[in-house]
Amino acid sequence: QLSLSMEEDASKASSASLFGGMTRPTSSRASRQRNARKSKTRSLPDGFSESGASLPCWRDVFKGQEGLWLRTVRRGTNSLRRRAGELAKLGRGSASTNGCQRSLVTLHCYDRVQAETVDMPSLHLEEVMGFAELSFFMDDAMIKKNPNVYEELNWRRLFRTDYWGLDMFEGPWTHKSFRPLTVLTFRWNHAMHEFSGSGFHIVNIMLNAACAVLLMLFGQRVGLSLDWALLLGALFLAHPIHTESVLYIVGRADLLCLLLVLLAALVYAPCIKERPGFAVLAPLLSVVASALLVAAGLCKETGFCFFGLLAGWEILRGLISTSQSHVLRVFRLLAILVMGTIACGVRVWYTGGTSIDNMDPHSNPVAVHSDWWVRLRSYALLHGIYAKLLVFPTSLSYDYSFDAIPLVVDASDLRLLLPVTAYLGFAILLVFSLAVLRPSRSKSPAEGPIIGLAMLILSFFPMSNILFPVGTMIGERLLYIPSAGLLTTLVCLAQRSPSVRLFASLLLVAGGLAVWRCALRVPDWKDSDSITTADGLTQLRSARVQFNLANVYLKAKLYDDALATYQRSITIDPTDHDALPLYHAGQILFFKGQHQEAARYLEKAVNGFFSPLTIQEEEIWHDYALSLWFVQKPQASVAHFQKALAINPVFTKALNNMACAAGLGAITGILSKEYYQHAINSLDQAVRIDPGNILYWRNAVALMLAGGDEQRATVTWNQLVSMDPQGAGQPPNDCSWEFYFR
Numbered sequence: 201q202l203s204l205s206m207e208e209d210a211s212k213a214s215s216a217s218l219f220g221g222m223t224r225p226t227s228s229r230a231s232r233q234r235n236a237r238k239s240k241t242r243s244l245p246d247g248f249s250e251s252g253a254s255l256p257c258w259r260d261v262f263k264g265q266e267g268l269w270l271r272t273v274r275r276g277t278n279s280l281r282r283r284a285g286e287l288a289k290l291g292r293g294s295a296s297t298n299g300c301q302r303s304l305v306t307l308h309c310y311d312r313v314q315a316e317t318v319d320m321p322s323l324h325l326e327e328v329m330g331f332a333e334l335s336f337f338m339d340d341a342m343i344k345k346n347p348n349v350y351e352e353l354n355w356r357r358l359f360r361t362d363y364w365g366l367d368m369f370e371g372p373w374t375h376k377s378f379r380p381l382t383v384l385t386f387r388w389n390h391a392m393h394e395f396s397g398s399g400f401h402i403v404n405i406m407l408n409a410a411c412a413v414l415l416m417l418f419g420q421r422v423g424l425s426l427d428w429a430l431l432l433g434a435l436f437l438a439h440p441i442h443t444e445s446v447l448y449i450v451g452r453a454d455l456l457c458l459l460l461v462l463l464a465a466l467v468y469a470p471c472i473k474e475r476p477g478f479a480v481l482a483p484l485l486s487v488v489a490s491a492l493l494v495a496a497g498l499c500k501e502t503g504f505c506f507f508g509l510l511a512g513w514e515i516l517r518g519l520i521s522t523s524q525s526h527v528l529r530v531f532r533l534l535a536i537l538v539m540g541t542i543a544c545g546v547r548v549w550y551t552g553g554t555s556i557d558n559m560d561p562h563s564n565p566v567a568v569h570s571d572w573w574v575r576l577r578s579y580a581l582l583h584g585i586y587a588k589l590l591v592f593p594t595s596l597s598y599d600y601s602f603d604a605i606p607l608v609v610d611a612s613d614l615r616l617l618l619p620v621t622a623y624l625g626f627a628i629l630l631v632f633s634l635a636v637l638r639p640s641r642s643k644s645p646a647e648g649p650i651i652g653l654a655m656l657i658l659s660f661f662p663m664s665n666i667l668f669p670v671g672t673m674i675g676e677r678l679l680y681i682p683s684a685g686l687l688t689t690l691v692c693l694a695q696r697s698p699s700v701r702l703f704a705s706l707l708l709v710a711g712g713l714a715v716w717r718c719a720l721r722v723p724d725w726k727d728s729d730s731i732t733t734a735d736g737l738t739q740l741r742s743a744r745v746q747f748n749l750a751n752v753y754l755k756a757k758l759y760d761d762a763l764a765t766y767q768r769s770i771t772i773d774p775t776d777h778d779a780l781p782l783y784h785a786g787q788i789l790f791f792k793g794q795h796q797e798a799a800r801y802l803e804k805a806v807n808g809f810f811s812p813l814t815i816q817e818e819e820i821w822h823d824y825a826l827s828l829w830f831v832q833k834p835q836a837s838v839a840h841f842q843k844a845l846a847i848n849p850v851f852t853k854a855l856n857n858m859a860c861a862a863g864l865g866a867i868t869g870i871l872s873k874e875y876y877q878h879a880i881n882s883l884d885q886a887v888r889i890d891p892g893n894i895l896y897w898r899n900a901v902a903l904m905l906a907g908g909d910e911q912r913a914t915v916t917w918n919q920l921v922s923m924d925p926q927g928a929g930q931p932p933n934d935c936s937w938e939f940y941f942r
Contacts, residue, residue: 343449344395349386358383363453368551375671376551381498382453400449407455408446412437414462415684421469422648422688424695431707432691436684438714440593440721445677447725448598453500454680460496461506461681464489468510471532472517479528486532490539497547502681504547505658507540512654513647520637520645562602562743562778562809567669569607577608577616579665584618585674586660587625590686593714596721597739598731600674603772604742629653629689636696648692655685729755736765743772747781754784754941763788779808783820786827787941795830802827818844819942822854825861826939834865838875853938855886856896860935863903876907894920894927895936902932 343349346365348358362368363377385403393399416433424432436442445451468489471482489510496503514533518526561568566578585605589596597604608616633649659681663670672678694703724734729752736749750765766785769778776782786801802824810820825840841858845851863879865871883900890896897920904913921928 343386343400346383346386348380348383349390350394353387363450376553377453377501378547378551379453379499379501381495382456382500385452385456386449401447404446404449404452404455407452407459408437408442411455411458411462411684414459414466415688418462418465419648419688419691421466421473422651422692423646424648424692428691428695431704431711432687435687435691435707435711435714438711438718439683439687440596440714440717441589441676441679441683443596443676443718443721443725444598445680447722448677451677451680454502454677456499457496457503458681458684460492460499461503461509462684464492464496464506465509465513467492468513472510472513474521474529482528482532483535486535486539490536490543493540494543497543501547502659502662504540504544505662506655507536507543508658509651509654511536511540513651516637516647516650520639520647562773563671564665564669564673565602566607566665566673573611574607574609577611577613578605580619581605581608581613581615582674583664584615584620584622586679586682587622588618589674589676590679590683591625593717595738596676597735597742597745598676599735599739599742599745599748601672601742601744604739604745605673606741626653629693632693633689636693643696646692646696649689649696652685652688652690652692655688656682657685659685728752740768741772743769743778743781746772747778747784750781750784754788759788759792763792776804777809779805779810779820780814782808783810783815783823784941787823790823790827790830790939791941795827799824799827799831815942816848818847818851818854821847822851822857823939825854826857826937829861834861834870837861838865838871850889852886852890852893852896855882855889856899857937857939859883859886859899859903860937863907863935867903867906876903879903891923894924895938897923898929898932899935902935905931905933906935 342364346361348354348361348365358380360367360369362374363379363383364375366374368374368376368378386400389399389403412433415436416429419429419432420426445454467485471485490507493503493506493510496506511533514529514536518529518533566575566582569575569578582605585600629649630653633653636643636646636649639645661667663675663678691707694700694707697703724731732745732748732752736745736752739745746765746769750762750769753759753762753765763785766781766788769781770776770785782801782805786798786805789795789798789801802820805820806824810817821840821844825837825844828834828837828840838858838861841854841861844854845858848854859879859882861879862871862875862882866873866876866879880900880903883896883903886893886896887900897916901913901917901920904910904916917928917931
């Protein structure tokens with residue numbers, strides 16, 4: 201059923217239609233830009249041309265209704281001969297005519313060619329396809345979609361949206377990752393060089409280098425000598441787990457957070473150590489350090505946790521200090537605790553808690569599992585994998601979503617040995633760190649190892665799924681800050697060990713291996729295709745990784761490889777939850793002419809889950825509607841075009857294709873006559889939204905001619921010619937559909 205009555209459409213058309221001599225209105229520049237990508241005619245893929253196109257007829261699509269397809273319009277004998285010649289020419293380049301086959305460039309549909317004095321008006325399908333511009337990789341693309349980055353600065357919008365530009369309070373879905381300061385740095389990048397150049401990456405590299413320098417200085421504050429501090433900084437720079445944080449632009453949140461946390465610790469260190477002359481400056485340093493931690497938390501939520509580092513450092517120094525008076529230390533501790541509690545409380549209150557509504561089960565399938573014991577064991581396994589990535593990062597991947605890490609359903613699963621080893625290793629580090637806190641005859645207490653463990657715990661705890669579920673299974677970039685804590689502990693313990701040379705040699709060897717692993721991993725991040733292909737060929741169990749690999753094949757027009765990879769992604773998830781691989785597989789099947797199968801996939805896609813960051817919902821409904829037309833369901837096709845337009849009323853592609861469906865259906869008799877005026881009204885609306893799109897004007901003329909409305913067709917054609925004499929071309933006698941891969 202149509203959402204608007206035909207009578208209502210007809211009344212609107214009679215009073216406001218552009219087709220029939222009324223003045224063409226202008227559209228705003230923003231409107232033209234908004235619809236340019238949707239209505240732009242795309243070039244055909246390599247290897248497909250009219251001479252090689254298949255030539256099925258509409259009567260082969262709707263068997264048994266041949267006589268309803270076309271209404272006769274008297275034209276000249278020469279016109280019929282010309283059209284028949286084109287038909288024969290296309291037919292010679294076709295392997296079969298048993299339905300709409302692959303590479304449907306043009307469908308010329310005749311009931312029959314029977315007499316030289318009668319010309320059947322042709323209605324054809326012109327496949328318009330292409331790819332949206334790609335330059336960023338996955339989540340980095342969200343930077344380009346975040347209006348806070350490229351539009352005029354709107355402070356209210358900045359503080360209402362999350363890291364990806366989604367509304368945290370009224371939108372349907374959000375991670376609640378409130379990081380306005382990091383978003384501002386993206387905005388500054390854009391102000392300098394827009395989205396071109398390598399500026400985004402250069403800033404990340406500089407931030408990583410700055411973090412290494414600050415970590416080196418921090419190491420000296422917690423007891424490392426200069427040479428050991430230099431080793432600490434070098435190991436941090438060489439750690440392979442940092443490749444994602446540095447080369448993946450959205451990893452900047454972790455870089456900025458660690459940078460500000462280390463600055464806060466360095467600013468506050470004189471207060472903890474009670475340096476002479478700093479007692480007067482202590483209140484000011486406390487405020488500055490707290491402000492830096494709040495800024496760190498506004499770069500990434502983890503920053504707020506590091507009020508605990510300053511408070512714990514104060515307590516630790518109070519326990520091992522020989523000072524007789526702890527009054528000032530108690531006041532500083534209370535001040536830090538109060539400011540930290542207020543900062544954390546305001547953050548949680550402002551974002552409405554920490555839970556994620558509508559958790560994507562593909563991103564974190566553990567969080568949505570109903571069995572508590574399965575969740576517990578699976579989270580433990582994730583902790584073990586994180587530990588392995590920190591200590592032994594041999595296998596790296598940009599994504600670990602469903603089903604890269606199968607859930608631990610059985611307690612006898614041998615994979616549980618990994619978290620047991622990780623917990624045991626942490627316990628050993630804790631014992632050694634506590635042991636060096638006690639002074640010996642020759643050495644003073646060493647606080648560096650326990651401070652490093654505190655950094656590790658405070659940064660890992662929020663992502664451990666212990667307090668609340670997070671939006672990912674494993675994220676290598678999440679280990680950026682924990683790695684700084686672990687390395688601090690290891691280097692500080694090595695400096696205090698009896699076998700200094702042995703441990704120094706082991707750390708140097710580990711550093712060399714890390715450099716070698718980085719040298720292998722960094723080229724994978726050369727561009728989006730490289731990292732997608734590299735991980736797609738190794739991470740075979742991740743539905744999302746396989747989906748992204750299929751996208752690379754699709755962009756390269758390797759349609760068979762793309763379809764097989766999309767289907768592998770779908771096979772990984774037997775629940776058909778993720779809409780995107782279903783959607784793209786359906787698109788390829790439609791392109792190959794397998795319309796029944798395409799409709800089956802697209803029907804599942806409209807009922808699946810997808811992120812509004814990756815595709816707009818109306819695109820999926822639109823392509824499903826298009827497939828329904830080709831499986832002999834014209835009324836359902838028009839109805840689903842209406843659903844796409846209900847989501848996005850200015851979706852010109854849907855308006856155009858719905859007009860073709862409704863118009864063809866009315867002209868051929870498979871739909872009621874009222875649909876004809878509905879088709880003309882849809883094209884009228886498309887022209888109002890995008891008046892410069894010649895395709896919509898030509899389609900209107902074609903439908904009017906086919907429907908016998910020659911007078912209005914002539915007026916509309918004259919309007920088009922006066923608007924664009926060169927672009928108008930020859931008068932059309934066929935209706936063109938829009939279809940392209942997203």
